[in-house]
């Protein structure tokens with residue numbers, strides 16, 4: 001899979017992860033340069049828009065992402 005198209009502007013990596021290089025490289029290889037469609041942040045961004053991605057959402061929090069997406073859909077009446 002290709003490098004995530006969001007990486008250059010991903011707040012998570014360009015801000016939050018700078019103090020956690022070990023964790024960052026793990027997530028980068030697993031999600032950003034791998035299965036980016038399974039990244040919780042990517043999922044919420046695609047389904048709900050960038051403004052609805054919580055700053056503290058980690059890429060491996062798929063379950064939390066699904067809840068956010070579900071709530072967003074209910075709010076929108078979809």
Ligand code: SF4
Nearest residue numbers: 004007010032039042
């Ligand atoms: S895979 Fe997730 S954490 Fe990585 S750049 Fe894309 S949106 Fe950000």
